[in-house]
Amino acid sequence: MVTIIKTISIVLGCCFCITTHILAEEVSRDSETVDYVSDAWEALHSGNHEEVVRLTEACFKECTEQALEQQKSGATITNSNADEFPELNSVGACLLILGTSLRNQGEHEEAMVAYNKLLRDYKDCRCQNEEGYYWRPAIAAQKRLDEMAEK
Numbered sequence: 001m002v003t004i005i006k007t008i009s010i011v012l013g014c015c016f017c018i019t020t021h022i023l024a025e026e027v028s029r030d031s032e033t034v035d036y037v038s039d040a041w042e043a044l045h046s047g048n049h050e051e052v053v054r055l056t057e058a059c060f061k062e063c064t065e066q067a068l069e070q071q072k073s074g075a076t077i078t079n080s081n082a083d084e085f086p087e088l089n090s091v092g093a094c095l096l097i098l099g100t101s102l103r104n105q106g107e108h109e110e111a112m113v114a115y116n117k118l119l120r121d122y123k124d125c126r127c128q129n130e131e132g133y134y135w136r137p138a139i140a141a142q143k144r145l146d147e148m149a150e151k
Helices: 001-044 050-073 086-104 106-123 139-150
Strands: none
Touching: 001 050, 001 086, 050 086, 086 106, 086 139, 106 139
């Protein structure tokens, strides 16, 4: 009986360690995803176009597959549940940031490609501001496309 209890304790301990490790990896991955967006905003505001491009490419490499799955899932994405779609939000926000950076560089055609990709493939993404409120990058992208068309 004591052997069975020890065996069960060891198995449960291993399950706990494995689960903790998996959860830690998920939190770490989510934190890294959020960092792409924060770092890309920072690069945009400092005028570092090369860093915006590098961060957007890294975000795409890591998150595109899951972002597309999240967009195509059929789930209704709202401000209340937006945090359940971190990859979608990160890819969409990075596309908006990239488009803005390209526009700031005078590369309007490339900016339009980034904005249109956001509208076509990641339209339901959300971005959280510093106060914790969510807004829709697709609306901002459409506004910027409209502004560019007027010029």
